[in-house]
Amino acid sequence: MIGNIVIVLFDGFAFGMLLFVLSVGLSVTLGLMNFINLAHGAFGMLGGYVAVTAMRQLGLPFLLSLPLAFIAAALVSVLIERTLFRRLYRAGELNQVLFTIGLVFVSAAIATYLFGTGQQPIVLPGWLRGSVEIAGLRFGVYRIFLIVVSLAITALLVFGLERTRLGAQIRAAVDNQRVAAGLGLNVERVFAITFALGSGLAGLGGALAIEIVGLDPSFGFHFLVYVLIVVAVGGLGSITGSFAGAALLGIGDVAGKYFVPEIGSFLIYLLLVAILLARPLGLFGKR
Amino acid sequence: MNREATLTATQTTQAPGASLAWLRSRSRWSVFEIAFWLATLLTFYFFPSYLMLASQIAITALFAISVDLVLGYAGIITLGHAMFFGLGAYAAGLLSAKAGWGEPLTGLLFASALAGLVGFVASFLIVRVQHLALIMVTLGLGLLTYELANALSWLTGGTDGLRGIDTWPILGLFDFDLWGYTAYSYTLATLFLGFLISRRIVNSSFGLALRGVRENVRRMPAIGSAYRGHLRKIYTISAAIAGLSGALLAQTTNTVALEVLSFQRSADVVVMLILGGTGRLYGAILGAIIFLLVRDQLSGINPQYWYFGIGLLLMVVVLFMPRGILGGLARLAGRDQ
Amino acid sequence: MTKNADIVLRTEGLKKSFGSLQVTRDLDLALPAGARYALIGPNGAGKTTLINLITGEMRPDSGRILLEGQDVTRTGTAARVRRGLTRTFQINALFPDLTPLEAVTLAICEREGIAGQFWRSLTAHEQAISEGFEILRQLGLADVATKRTRHLAYGQQRLLEIALALATRPKVLLLDEPAAGVPKDESAMLFRVIEALPEHIAVLFIEHDMDIVFSFASRIIVLVAGAVLMEAEPAEVRDDPRVREVYLGSAHHG
Numbered sequence: 001m002i003g004n005i006v007i008v009l010f011d012g013f014a015f016g017m018l019l020f021v022l023s024v025g026l027s028v029t030l031g032l033m034n035f036i037n038l039a040h041g042a043f044g045m046l047g048g049y050v051a052v053t054a055m056r057q058l059g060l061p062f063l064l065s066l067p068l069a070f071i072a073a074a075l076v077s078v079l080i081e082r083t084l085f086r087r088l089y090r091a092g093e094l095n096q097v098l099f100t101i102g103l104v105f106v107s108a109a110i111a112t113y114l115f116g117t118g119q120q121p122i123v124l125p126g127w128l129r130g131s132v133e134i135a136g137l138r139f140g141v142y143r144i145f146l147i148v149v150s151l152a153i154t155a156l157l158v159f160g161l162e163r164t165r166l167g168a169q170i171r172a173a174v175d176n177q178r179v180a181a182g183l184g185l186n187v188e189r190v191f192a193i194t195f196a197l198g199s200g201l202a203g204l205g206g207a208l209a210i211e212i213v214g215l216d217p218s219f220g221f222h223f224l225v226y227v228l229i230v231v232a233v234g235g236l237g238s239i240t241g242s243f244a245g246a247a248l249l250g251i252g253d254v255a256g257k258y259f260v261p262e263i264g265s266f267l268i269y270l271l272l273v274a275i276l277l278a279r280p281l282g283l284f285g286k287r
Numbered sequence: 288m289n290r291e292a293t294l295t296a297t298q299t300t301q302a303p304g305a306s307l308a309w310l311r312s313r314s315r316w317s318v319f320e321i322a323f324w325l326a327t328l329l330t331f332y333f334f335p336s337y338l339m340l341a342s343q344i345a346i347t348a349l350f351a352i353s354v355d356l357v358l359g360y361a362g363i364i365t366l367g368h369a370m371f372f373g374l375g376a377y378a379a380g381l382l383s384a385k386a387g388w389g390e391p392l393t394g395l396l397f398a399s400a401l402a403g404l405v406g407f408v409a410s411f412l413i414v415r416v417q418h419l420a421l422i423m424v425t426l427g428l429g430l431l432t433y434e435l436a437n438a439l440s441w442l443t444g445g446t447d448g449l450r451g452i453d454t455w456p457i458l459g460l461f462d463f464d465l466w467g468y469t470a471y472s473y474t475l476a477t478l479f480l481g482f483l484i485s486r487r488i489v490n491s492s493f494g495l496a497l498r499g500v501r502e503n504v505r506r507m508p509a510i511g512s513a514y515r516g517h518l519r520k521i522y523t524i525s526a527a528i529a530g531l532s533g534a535l536l537a538q539t540t541n542t543v544a545l546e547v548l549s550f551q552r553s554a555d556v557v558v559m560l561i562l563g564g565t566g567r568l569y570g571a572i573l574g575a576i577i578f579l580l581v582r583d584q585l586s587g588i589n590p591q592y593w594y595f596g597i598g599l600l601l602m603v604v605v606l607f608m609p610r611g612i613l614g615g616l617a618r619l620a621g622r623d624q
Numbered sequence: 625m626t627k628n629a630d631i632v633l634r635t636e637g638l639k640k641s642f643g644s645l646q647v648t649r650d651l652d653l654a655l656p657a658g659a660r661y662a663l664i665g666p667n668g669a670g671k672t673t674l675i676n677l678i679t680g681e682m683r684p685d686s687g688r689i690l691l692e693g694q695d696v697t698r699t700g701t702a703a704r705v706r707r708g709l710t711r712t713f714q715i716n717a718l719f720p721d722l723t724p725l726e727a728v729t730l731a732i733c734e735r736e737g738i739a740g741q742f743w744r745s746l747t748a749h750e751q752a753i754s755e756g757f758e759i760l761r762q763l764g765l766a767d768v769a770t771k772r773t774r775h776l777a778y779g780q781q782r783l784l785e786i787a788l789a790l791a792t793r794p795k796v797l798l799l800d801e802p803a804a805g806v807p808k809d810e811s812a813m814l815f816r817v818i819e820a821l822p823e824h825i826a827v828l829f830i831e832h833d834m835d836i837v838f839s840f841a842s843r844i845i846v847l848v849a850g851a852v853l854m855e856a857e858p859a860e861v862r863d864d865p866r867v868r869e870v871y872l873g874s875a876h877h878g
Contacts, residue, residue: 030419036419036422084602084606087606088605091605091609093364093418093419093422094358094364095605095609097364097366097422098557098558098561098601098604098605099601099602099605099606101554101598101601102597102598102599102600102601102602102605103598103602104598105594105595105597105598105601106594106595106598106599106602107598108591108594108598109591109592109594109595109598110595112589112591112592113591113592117591217591221550225426225430228423228426229423231419232419232420232423236419262438263434263438265430265434266431266434266435266437266438269427269428269430269431269434270431272423272427273412273424273427273428273431276416276420276423276424276427277412277415277416277424280415280416280417280420281420306725306753306754306757306769306770307747307750307753307754309725309770310725310726310746310747310753311747314745314746314747487742487743487745488742490745490746490747491741491742491743491744491745491746492729492730492733492738492739492740492741492744492746492749492752493739493740493741493742494742494746495722495726495729495730495733495739495746496730496733496734496739496740498719498721498722498726499719499722499727499730501721502719502720502721502722503717503718503719503720505717506713506717506718506719506788507702508681508700508701508702508705509679509701509705509710509711509713509717509788510705510730510731510734510788510791510792511702511705511706511710511731511734511735511792512702512730512734512739513700513702513703514702516740517739517740520740520742524742
């Protein structure tokens with residue numbers, strides 16, 4: 001029984017780390033631009049399909065397809081941000097919600113057209129397959145890999161935000177946009193770069209997710225719900241909040257589905273509503 | 288001097304009357320409205336083979352009106368209103384399938400009251416949050432209800448759907464026929480009733496207060512308004528109307544699928560409303576008509592492509608037609624002053 | 625203290641800080657019925673914060689607010705308005721898509737407690753509507769009563785701010801820079817409207833233009849760094865060296 005709990009915690013944490021990579025970008029862009037981008041999950045899906053194509057058509061190794069997924073999602077997103085989203089920054093929540101839902105529908109349809117509705121499996125390199133045994137418990141190698149990659153990204157993000165010039169600019173803009181602009185900060189440029197980075201991370205997350213949850217055209221919407229929960233629980237614009245929120249959701253989700261499979265999802269949503277009502281700004285939200 | 292005094296005098300005696308008349312004119316039945324409702328009857332004669340589709344449209348239009356009341360008038364964004372539609376559908380369905388009571392009118396009342404009651408409870412949660420948290424709470428409540436119905440499959444039939452519903456003849460006289468004469472008459476009458484109620488609400492002082500909330504919620508306390516009470520009230524009413532439409536679906540199709548609670552239904556109804564135009568009731572009806580007619584025409588194609596069209600349409604409407612079709616028409620006709 | 629009965633609004637020891645910044649320090653204020661008081665002070669003196677505290681949009685850290693002798697410190701904003709404590713806003717806070725007639729009628733319906741009646745047509749409340757029109761007429765807004773607010777000229781929108789406040793039948797009216805953004809000649813007109821308000825209403829207004837302050841205020845409260853520097857007749861304030869130093873000397877540009 002204790003062994004089961006350890007494995008569930010481990011699997012849950014790994015899943016949570018995946019959710020973190022998928023959602024941290026949305027948390028930051030929401031905090032920065034107040035733009036409700038429900039198409040964030042669609043950028044994750046884009047990254048997934050890019051990775052699949054890179055491996056199958058170009059024969060690239062898995063590890064090389066990951067940065068490709070990041071770059072593709074970042075490029076496409078900044079294109080869309082510059083041409084479409086920026087028109088909606090002042091348009092009100094409903095319009096942002098509707099427009100980005102529209103984008104989710106369109107992207108799902110395009111994915112269906114190009115790849116069909118089926119799952120897109122990938123073949124992992126041998127060293128990422130199988131599991132290692134520690135104290136009689138078997139831990140999946142790929143999940144260990146996930147955790148390591150995500151922790152590295154977290155460290156990079158925290159370091160980047162605290163120590164670099166861009167990080168300081170982002171923090172200033174999240175804190176108070178008008179003041180930041182008044183101090184001569186090019187807020188638009190900060191927006192665009194942040195948006196690209198955030199969506200790029202989603203793309204990377206999409207590629208990493210294939211092995212765990214699969215990839216099909218419904219990915220964009222299916223993961224949107226998870227991503228939104230992470231953001232809602234973690235609070236806007238907070239990396240540590242997103243990290244904690246993602247870890248909690250990952251563990252809660254895996255544990256719920258393992259121990260009470262009939263009402264696992266129900267409990268997650270119940271928890272979401274309860275948290276939002278108790279702390280509308282998220283468990284870790286500051287503003 | 289004298290002339291000026293008389294002028295002012297006539298102005299002050301007439302003008303209040305004129306402003307009252309102006310307000311009255313805004314709530315008076317127009318020729319277009321009467322023509323529209325008469326036209327709904329033409330379906331019987333010109334499109335008798337489409338009566339089942341027509342009753343689907345009437346049901347969906349009523350659902351869209353319920354969303355217009357909260358979203359269009361009070362400005363509460365909701366992505367989970369299928370919750371109340373589905374509750375109504377299951378309430379009416381279970382009343383017949385499990386309790387053996389298939390009398391339709393009492394079934395409607397029961398379903399509507401139950402959805403309204405749940406809406407009343409939920410409204411206390413809804414008014415506590417704004418912005419993203421509000422969107423998330425409505426979404427979360429909707430998903431939660433869906434999962435609950437799925438988990439209670441012994442009661443709801445789960446993914447297989449609820450079967451064994453037997454709806455008795457209306458008033459003991461009109462049995463539901465295969466072609467949908469009764470179904471369309473029944474749903475159209477209920478839609479009209481729901482529309483009349485909604486019309487009265489939006490033209491009341493309460494309706495004005497709701498528009499005040501939508502236009503500037505932060506100003507409301509400063510004019511002495513305890514606006515949260517207003518929001519709770521309209522949310523409850525809207526839930527009851529949504530439940531009514533869900534019950535109609537259960538009674539006219541004699542089955543309830545889990546899909547009645549799905550996010551897709553919540554999203555679709557918002558799409559229809561935006562397409563038709565918010566805050567004018569007829570936008571909800573028009574949106575439902577267009578949405579379902581087009582979907583029916585394109586039913587042969589892959590649903591994914593249908594959603595490509597819907598998605599594109601949403602983006603275009605948001606960017607270029609933020610007031611929907613009816614809003615755009617009103618603007619063209621210069622009635623937007 | 626001898627004229628206690630006349631005092632409609634009183635604050636006792638109001639305190640408010642944001643972090644380590646004290647924006648309101650121990651503020652005692654008394655507004656008698658019929659007052660035409662001006663609240664002046666340099667930028668950042670805490671004038672708007674004071675109004676926010678009095679109306680309940682902010683909670684004071686300590687101190688009391690008394691409306692007609694009753695403690696309303698814990699009462700919500702809307703309830704204070706219904707008891708006769710109303711304000712206007714420095715930046716237009718109107719209902720862009722409603723007409724002035726609708727907006728004012730709405731405020732009256734809220735006051736009369738009939739705004740929640742969803743079963744009666746709005747036009748059935750004839751009294752509320754004609755009262756609303758009457759208020760608009762008094763403020764010279766009759767011609768635009770049925771035009772959407774967002775199509776109104778800026779000066780008319782400022783007047784509508786006041787009309788909305790009047791519709792609540794205030795006993796105390798707090799005007800936060802009623803003429804903000806209005807050209808000088810029009811702002812004098814606006815203040816003549818304020819001067820002509822029903823006599824029993826106690827008015828406290830924030831205004832930067834000293835010419836207007838001295839011609840319309842019967843008494844002036846000078847706020848500096850969250851505390852009352854002095855409260856006196858206009859002539860006395862004008863001649864006070866401290867006021868000249870902290871306020872008129874630096875910010876007077878009229």
